[in-house]
Amino acid sequence: MRVLLVEDDGTTAARLAAALRAHGHEVVRDDPQVILVGPGSLPACGTLRSGTTRPLIALVGSEHDRVTALERGADDYVFTPFDAARITERMRAVVRPPVRPEPEIPLDxxxxxxxxxxxxxxxxxxxxxxxxxxxxxxxxxxxxxxxxxxxxxxxxxxxxxxxxxxxxxxxxxxxxxxx
Missing domain, CATH: 1.10.10.10 (Winged helix-like DNA-binding domain superfamily/Winged helix DNA-binding domain)
Known part of the structure; x- marks a missing residue:
């Protein structure tokens, strides 16, 4: 999956990028399938959300961070410690099309x-x-x-x-x- 990683802390960004690549993901600068926002960049969620409709997942360290990220437009979140398998699972979930049939709503x-x-x-x-x-x-x-x-x-x-x-x-x- 093509992932845009947004993280201000260089050490955390390098660690996350390596873990994502090890799980078969491509860390990109443009045209991502999903945007992953690291804990050092949570304030950017609102700005990122206003510029895209791509799924946005926040990596959070506390309940306060979770609430803040969701209020600023994150579609999902993963708590620390960050496990690449868990992040992969959440990324697949937010890009997966709905499986249940949609009910027919007759309305003019x-x-x-x-x-x-x-x-x-x-x-x-x-x-x-x-x-x-x-x-x-x-x-x-x-x-x-x-x-x-x-x-x-x-x-x-x-x-x-x-x-x-x-x-x-x-x-x-x-x-x-x-x-």
Whole structure:
């Protein structure tokens, strides 16, 4: 797998790069499949996230670092001590396509009276029914950068009874189809 390694500490970067290469990965400077952010570069997560849609995995040393990395846009994390096999496992997981079939959601968005932000939110959720979209993923979208909770509340009121917009506490939201 092609990995962009972002780490300010030279010793840690060299150790991680060697471990990744030993597990068959290519450490690259451009066109990565996944971005790996070392503990010395966690503040860069937000900047990296705003410039790419590639999966971003943070290497963290504490619960505080984990929360910070996820809030700044990391898709996943690995705690220290860093084991190359565990990092490889997490990288494969974030680039793997979903295996479960997506439910068919019959909905004509044009018939709903939605604001631009509500339409953007619903379109994102409809693209991935049943999957949790993180707050970081949703607030990266221009129309949803501000007041995500307010848009969720108003969209919930406008959805037909067969659809439910669920909050997954501490993570984000998912759209489910009622029976």
């Amino acid at each position: 968005i044009g018939r709903l009276d939605l604001s631009t932000a509500e339409r953007t939110l619903l379109a994102q959720l409809l693209d991935r029914p049943g999957q949790v979209l993180t707050r970081a993923q949703l607030t990266r979208l221009p129309d949803l950068a501000d007041a995500l909770d307010a848009h969720v509340t108003t969209l919930r009121r406008k959805l037909p009874g067969t659809l439910t917009l669920e909050q997954v506490r501490g993570i984000g939201y998912r759209l489910t189809v009622g029976r």
